[in-house]
Amino acid sequence: MTTELTIGQLAKDVGVNIETIRYYERRSLLDPTSRLPSGYRLYNSEAQRRLRFIKNAQALGFTLHEIEELLGLRVSSKARCRDVQQRAEAKLKHVEAKLRDLQSLARALRSLLQDCRAGQPTDRCPILKAMEDEKHEKGRTVRKEVN
Amino acid sequence: MTTELTIGQLAKDVGVNIETIRYYERRSLLDPTSRLPSGYRLYNSEAQRRLRFIKNAQALGFTLHEIEELLGLRVSSKARCRDVQQRAEAKLKHVEAKLRDLQSLARALRSLLQDCRAGQPTDRCPILKAMEDEKHEKGRTVRKEVN
DNA sequence: CTTGACCCCGTACTATGGTACAGGGTGTAT
DNA sequence: ATACACCCTGTACCATAGTACGGGGTCAAG
Structure with a gap:
């Protein structure tokens, strides 16, 4: 005990x-x-x-809300493994989507920095210029994750 | 106009x-x-x-707070490009770190799911079991095997 | 028996990025 | 002139995941 x-x-x-x-x-x-x-x-x-x-x-x-659900599932464990599995799969998809967003964000920043270093430093900053343009289309880039 | x-x-x-x-x-x-x-x-x-x-x-x-700073920099753009560049670099590092975290998270989920599909579905759920163990400790949490 | 560490509850506050009223005024078309 | 869309301010509220604090009670050692 x-x-x-x-x-x-x-x-x-x-x-x-x-x-x-x-x-x-x-x-x-x-x-x-x-x-x-x-x-x-x-x-x-x-x-x-x-x-x-x-x-x-x-x-x-997992968020606390999801954990709450998980804890609910855990109570009667019979045949619930599939439920847990499904949630884990959904979570994985979610994580992978976020991963893709962040990767495209990293690429954008890297290319911006490339330009910046290449360009004349005191001139109009390419990073700011890039952000003023509406280049970064809201389509697949960086969308706000929704659960 | x-x-x-x-x-x-x-x-x-x-x-x-x-x-x-x-x-x-x-x-x-x-x-x-x-x-x-x-x-x-x-x-x-x-x-x-x-x-x-x-x-x-x-x-x-960028967060709104960071954008506020960026907008401040933008006002007098002379020789400020370096500042913007530095912020973008810091942000890139930040993004890359987050990317690594998410990657290890995705790996952990995938390996959990692997176990789950391999095991008998109605038995004790390997995912739940994994979460009950204190394997994932708070250091760099959740990564089973590296890279 | 007092000190100090620990615990209780309830409430308010943090950061982040908004959204939703309530209760009114304005602009314009018919 | 009256309907209707639009705008104003101010305040409160949403989710998320906690942290902090005030004012008190408790437990164990010395």
Whole structure:
């Protein structure tokens, strides 16, 4: 039986801010296992695992909202793997789209810098000029990701 | 001499929300060229260019704060090209770092999905299991194998 | 029994980039 | 002259993911 941790101990253990844990509780992501008569929150190792799950899923690019759903799925794990898989696939697509946007952004910046270094430095700056023109079409470049 | 536009015309022309233009004004990014006695804002082609500049710079990944600085630089363009260049370089580095993060994130998701398809679908989901483990630690998180 | 570290709750604030009213005035066409 | 689209200001609100703070209670050591 693992010792139950206070909020401060849990925070230190997992490496998050105390306030963050309370914030997750407000978001219904992580409830304390129990409370002392004084009201102090106590967390067991299951809660600890859950908090780590949240942090890991976040590191994988999931938002807290998505994590909430994931945690819901996790409860009854039968045949739910497909759901999780689908979400992970969607997330991957999303990440890949963002990757493409950033790559085109990097290319644009690089070519701008090329021009800039080639051109006369005190003259009209090519970067500013480029940004004044409407060259960077809003079509496939850099669109704002929407979940 | 281009006709001056009202806020609604400008919004339609550039393709942004009216409120966004007023928001930029609050942020001191874009002032109307003049006002009618009624208070109606009027914008000339210079303002129009400035708004486009903002949108293009945004599309290049600059925040409104950075754009504010860029616009400041633009005022007296003499010998400022170096400044702009430096900012663009910093931004490029930033973008490249983000690109690396996203790439490792995509790799992690892909490898998780690999495991998932290989494993038996109704069993314990490998993705969920992976997220429960503390493998992905906060350092440079989420990357299983490198490059 | 007091000190200090820890915890409680509730609320407000941060940054980012807007969007949405409410309650009014204006411009113009019919 | 009246409908209707458009504009004004000011304020509040949205999502996201927390962080900070005030004013108090609690726990353990000395």
